[in-house]
Amino acid sequence: MSTVHSSLLKTAVHALLVTILIWKETQALTYTEFPEGFQFGIATSSYQIEGAWNTNGKSNNIWDVFTHNNEWLIKDHSNGDVACDSYHKYKEDVQLISNMGVNFYRFSLSWSRILPDSFKNVVNKDGLNYYRNLIDELLAKGIKPHVTIFHWDLPEDLEKLGGWTNEIIIDYFVNYSRIIFREFGQKVKLFFTINEPTVICSGYGLSEFAPGTNLTEIGPYLCMHNILKAHAKVYHMYDKEFRPQQNGKISIALSSPGYYAKYKNDTKAEDVGFQYLCGWSAHPIYSKTGDYPEVMKIRIGENSRIQGYLKSRLPVFTQEWINYIRGTSDLFALNHYSSYFIESVPKGPDDLWYEDSGIKLSFDPKWPSTNSSWLKKVIDKTSLANLEIRAIVPEGFRKIINVIKNEYDNPPILITENGISDGNLMDKIRIDYISKYLKCMLQAIYKDGCNVIGYTAWSLLDNFEWLNGYTEKFGFVQVDFSSPNRTRIPKMSLEWYKNLIKERKIINYTLDMN
Numbered sequence: 001m002s003t004v005h006s007s008l009l010k011t012a013v014h015a016l017l018v019t020i021l022i023w024k025e026t027q028a029l030t031y032t033e034f035p036e037g038f039q040f041g042i043a044t045s046s047y048q049i050e051g052a053w054n055t056n057g058k059s060n061n062i063w064d065v066f067t068h069n070n071e072w073l074i075k076d077h078s079n080g081d082v083a084c085d086s087y088h089k090y091k092e093d094v095q096l097i098s099n100m101g102v103n104f105y106r107f108s109l110s111w112s113r114i115l116p117d118s119f120k121n122v123v124n125k126d127g128l129n130y131y132r133n134l135i136d137e138l139l140a141k142g143i144k145p146h147v148t149i150f151h152w153d154l155p156e157d158l159e160k161l162g163g164w165t166n167e168i169i170i171d172y173f174v175n176y177s178r179i180i181f182r183e184f185g186q187k188v189k190l191f192f193t194i195n196e197p198t199v200i201c202s203g204y205g206l207s208e209f210a211p212g213t214n215l216t217e218i219g220p221y222l223c224m225h226n227i228l229k230a231h232a233k234v235y236h237m238y239d240k241e242f243r244p245q246q247n248g249k250i251s252i253a254l255s256s257p258g259y260y261a262k263y264k265n266d267t268k269a270e271d272v273g274f275q276y277l278c279g280w281s282a283h284p285i286y287s288k289t290g291d292y293p294e295v296m297k298i299r300i301g302e303n304s305r306i307q308g309y310l311k312s313r314l315p316v317f318t319q320e321w322i323n324y325i326r327g328t329s330d331l332f333a334l335n336h337y338s339s340y341f342i343e344s345v346p347k348g349p350d351d352l353w354y355e356d357s358g359i360k361l362s363f364d365p366k367w368p369s370t371n372s373s374w375l376k377k378v379i380d381k382t383s384l385a386n387l388e389i390r391a392i393v394p395e396g397f398r399k400i401i402n403v404i405k406n407e408y409d410n411p412p413i414l415i416t417e418n419g420i421s422d423g424n425l426m427d428k429i430r431i432d433y434i435s436k437y438l439k440c441m442l443q444a445i446y447k448d449g450c451n452v453i454g455y456t457a458w459s460l461l462d463n464f465e466w467l468n469g470y471t472e473k474f475g476f477v478q479v480d481f482s483s484p485n486r487t488r489i490p491k492m493s494l495e496w497y498k499n500l501i502k503e504r505k506i507i508n509y510t511l512d513m514n
Contacts, residue, residue: 258396
């Protein structure tokens, strides 16, 4: 009899455990609960917030020069000379970050603040001390520092030598990174070598984006070639010289929108779009084969031949370099904001592939539109990655996460940027946007099996938004740029994000926007 009771008890316990498991899964999907161990963060970049552009030994970078010489290109004729003045107000900013309750803060370093003389390896102690103090302040409040080594603000002296189009920059970047690991690596356990290479390289194909060299047909491809080599050399250098003692991780922050074929019978458009806008930088690192995507090699090679070039404008990696670059990342860092319609452009046998890629991007008029002017223009050519975002398409977030999962064998994905402009203190647009995007991200995790390990909101502060100056407001904290004190006022989204992190779930994620 006792055996029967024991069997019944085991069955009941098993049923109860299954019921609890199902309930937990249902809760996660219904109320958007975050997985155990999931990390939350907030992000900024050096030029956009620091200010102090010529303070304590810092030299000029390309954005200093670009904004001073081309103020007519900046929407409000502004620059980052003072910006949020975070160089002097970093303790106040760390307190705001602490109030959020985030697990980590992603920020970038100013190369020209640390190495004012790019060629002699003269280290600026004031620059090092600024970042050392910032890191210590974060750690004292239990916040992990995630450091981006380079976020667009190249020292002007290096740009005079050709910047990222000159291969000598590879060793300069390695030397700079070695200093960063030596000085901060004991306290920083996650580094991103470079932020958004495709956007950096658009500056070598346009005159409207720093450094503005306008080398459309060649410049961006040379730039990416050197960035990938530089990233790989830094990764291997860290492996050899620092990882055994510091035990940190290295990645590179890549950007990708989502893609939807404009026409159902256009079966190739989505993949071509991904390969050109994300695979260009991701495929050499994350794919099993390495190297540039095959479609890029074919189409750019064909265009180059028709145009009369002796060889492809897309540089060629040797097999040694392919092997050296492949696998040089410990996770996939993804910046994502919006999605696009994509269509193939027909061509004849002797015609050029349209803008090298053979694709055009547009928007579905049914998609909700953002308020952001910097999120509204489509730029073609090899600067496709400099697309500006117009539409709110949370489903595209889930889709691009799945593309990365399927393309690169489901790597751990850390979302390193996601956000929207909303300058109101009652910033319901931001809360609604992030809620919907997070819900779709969680569907990618729970329903699709994607390995997303964390989320980083952009951005802590309203800041200098490149060509749009201070007209766009991506911050969870409002900054009064008319005040010498750069007064900070938390927006409603800060309290909302704080509650989300504390509760580890989103409740009532769709707000009434009326």
